[in-house]
Amino acid sequence: MASNGNIFKTAIAGLFKAVRSALVRPGVNVGGTAAYPRVELHSFVENSPADKEGRLRSLDLVVECISDKAVGETVDMLEQNIVALLSENGIGVQGFELVGIVPGQSRLLDEQEVNDQNRVIYRIIQNLTVWLQPAAQEPEEE
Amino acid sequence: MAKLGNKNKVYITSSLVTALSGVTAADVLVGETSNTLTINANLIEVSDKTTEWGKNVPGIKGGTLSVTVNVEDGNTKQEALIDAITAGSEINCFEGDLNSNGFAFKALVGSIAQTNDNGSVATWQLEITANGEVKRIKI
Numbered sequence: 001m002a003s004n005g006n007i008f009k010t011a012i013a014g015l016f017k018a019v020r021s022a023l024v025r026p027g028v029n030v031g032g033t034a035a036y037p038r039v040e041l042h043s044f045v046e047n048s049p050a051d052k053e054g055r056l057r058s059l060d061l062v063v064e065c066i067s068d069k070a071v072g073e074t075v076d077m078l079e080q081n082i083v084a085l086l087s088e089n090g091i092g093v094q095g096f097e098l099v100g101i102v103p104g105q106s107r108l109l110d111e112q113e114v115n116d117q118n119r120v121i122y123r124i125i126q127n128l129t130v131w132l133q134p135a136a137q138e139p140e141e142e
Numbered sequence: 143m144a145k146l147g148n149k150n151k152v153y154i155t156s157s158l159v160t161a162l163s164g165v166t167a168a169d170v171l172v173g174e175t176s177n178t179l180t181i182n183a184n185l186i187e188v189s190d191k192t193t194e195w196g197k198n199v200p201g202i203k204g205g206t207l208s209v210t211v212n213v214e215d216g217n218t219k220q221e222a223l224i225d226a227i228t229a230g231s232e233i234n235c236f237e238g239d240l241n242s243n244g245f246a247f248k249a250l251v252g253s254i255a256q257t258n259d260n261g262s263v264a265t266w267q268l269e270i271t272a273n274g275e276v277k278r279i280k281i
Binding site for chain 1: 151263
């Protein structure tokens with residue numbers, strides 16, 4: 001059967017790198033460590049392409065802020081994350097253009113949790129949806 | 143063999159397609175998410191008292207194409223459809239699969255409805271009505 005020549009290129013790895021880069025800042029650990037305060041990125045889901053040409057993509061992810069000092073620190077981290085992601089120079093995903101970022105639910109988990117080292121921690125979970133399309137435009141003119 | 147719906151796309155061509163060689167991938171209507179092509183044949187009732195069963199003869203045939211696209215600012219194919227409705231000019235459509243078959247027709251754009259949902263991309267719902275024959279094009 002003939003191919004329609006439409007080769008799908010996933011955006012998930014590029015988005016992970018881009019979001020991580022945008023959120024790195026002094027005094028905050030972004031993933032890859034057990035230190036506090038930290039931001040964790042997880043639950044990346046790339047949804048089915050939103051059009052027949054496979055151009056428009058929506059990806060869901062979770063940005064989690066964790067503090068071992070105070071709930072206020074997690075709230076502050078959350079606000080800084082949103083500002084960083086939604087700023088004009090927020091994220092650049094290699095090979096894709098950013099269509100937009102839509103903040104979803106923010107959930108403050110139990111105000112006090114105890115981690116596996118018996119330390120009290122505070123967490124906020126932020127859901128985000130990111131819309132992307134390939135930077136290289138499909139031919140539009142004859 | 144069954145076929146996925148994403149194989150049948152809408153193409154806007156510069157002239158009426160008479161063979162598959164007359165339409166290329168570059169003609170595709172960018173951003174399409176779905177389309178519905180309806181070909182209808184009106185029936186004219188000619189029933190009489192000679193039988194209790196109804197009788198019909200073929201009447202006027204026509205076609206309508208309903209297509210939804212994600213709006214892409216500045217895209218030439220999408221802009222062409224806006225131009226067509228404002229100018230009242232005909233467009234040339236092909237709906238189908240470049241590798242097997244489809245339908246070609248001249249058409250007028252009857253309506254464009256834009257939907258702007260919070261948290262999602264803007265879309266256009268276009269209603270396109272065939273202006274003349276809807277021709278089956280096969281390999």
